[in-house]
Amino acid sequence: MIEGLKPYAEYKESGLPWLGRCPSHWSVRRTKILFHERVQKGFPNEPLLAATQTKGVIKKDDYGTRTVTAQKDLHLLKLVEVGDYVISLRSFQGGIEVAHCRGIISPAYTVLKPSQSATSGYYSHFFKAKPFIDSLSLFVTGIREGQNIDYERMSRAEMPLPCEDEQAAIVRFLDYANRKIDGFIRAKRKLIGLLNEQKQAIIQRAVTRGLDPDAPLKPSGISWLGDIPAHWEAKRVKQTTRILRGKFSHRPRNDPSFYDGKYPFIQTGAVARAGKFIASYKQTLNEKGLSVSKLFPSGTLVMTIAANIGDVAILTFEACFPDSIVGFVPAGKLDRDYLYFVFLCMKDELLREAPVNTQGNLSIERIGTMWIPLPPLLEQEQITKYIETETIPLNTAITRTEREIALMQEYRTRLTADIVTGKLDVREAAARLPDLPTDPAGEPFTDEVLGYTDVLDEIEPEES
Structure with a gap:
């Protein structure tokens, strides 16, 4: 799939330390030209949204979130429209997430409304590029978990802007690559599930029957x-x-x-x-x-x-x-x-x-x-030793498979960054790719099994 990918023929200095050189025919535009901040509030009847690393921004009911915002605070939440992007400091690891439905979200998030030139889907991939994610630290206010994105500062920063045809080629190639990578990871996760079932059967039998x-x-x-x-x-x-x-x-x-x-x-x-x-x-x-x-x-x-x-x-x-x-x-x-x-x-x-x-x-x-x-204490110790001995090969296989997944995720991260920042030219490769079927549910194809934790704002619920 990536055989034959090469750099572009000509490059220029972008003027952005985190980006370095970019293709000579690419534009560089200020963020405020590409995205406007959406700060609308006062929509308490809209559905609550959650930011996830695998499905973007979706309804909390669909995600099965563990927290509920107090009814009296709903009017303080920010409006999000389909196609908007949301970001908070808590989501730096996953980048900026695209919204797939209209709703309201915590005011801790910055909501970005794309301009016409930023609606192709290219920025959905670009916002996953680690160099860009790292650059977001330049635009924060506050300390630690209290930090938020300062849009005024971010709006003056610049981003690369390929032409529309090239954006489409990048989106086509990365969608195809991600589909293949997702399939690999899904198969490995299924294997881990089977191995864990075997482990659980050994443990269950030993601690209940001796x-x-x-x-x-x-x-x-x-x-x-x-x-x-x-x-x-x-x-x-x-x-x-x-x-x-x-x-x-x-x-x-x-x-x-x-x-x-x-x-x-x-x-x-x-x-x-x-x-x-x-x-x-x-x-x-x-x-x-x-x-x-x-x-x-x-x-x-x-x-x-x-x-x-x-x-x-x-x-x-x-x-x-x-x-x-x-x-x-x-x-x-x-x-x-x-x-x-x-x-x-x-x-x-x-x-x-x-x-x-x-x-x-x-x-x-x-x-x-x-x-x-x-059981008697001596028998408990014997059961523990038996379980640990019998599950060694299963644990080894699980660890090896998890490492394969981690390497594939690292590969995805590097590939995405190289393509969306212009280090690799995918135009010819994208033109040769076959069409892939869409998700039967009609939603963006993402792998729900990527990673261990899906919610980006991993904050535990406050207890009364």
């Missing part, structure tokens, strides 16, 4: 558990472990004065991405932040009880957590790693226990009253 296939069984009286070995017990979580609630009593949680100290701060997304162990962190609290939070000891088993409910991991260093995470310190008759595997099997049960409301938070009280199987 390692002896001939052991006599008895009814556990627990719906999700079924029969268990006759010599096992079934106990409530609160009878076997001490439960520690995370804490962050200040609102808003993203107040920058609490951050950039020496205390690691872990939120729900980090737990979801961690695997078994949390081995790194991106945020830290200072002494002021520690005063409104709680420090968990290394080795604590933690679980998310809001946002992505029921994800579990083990902490490998001291860290603070918000109140959307709880920690477990098992008593002497419960092995921590065995409890970790039990919780993995209880994910569906944990979700069922979460109340059906706008946030679906799972309370400590509900977790504490839930039942778990409890």
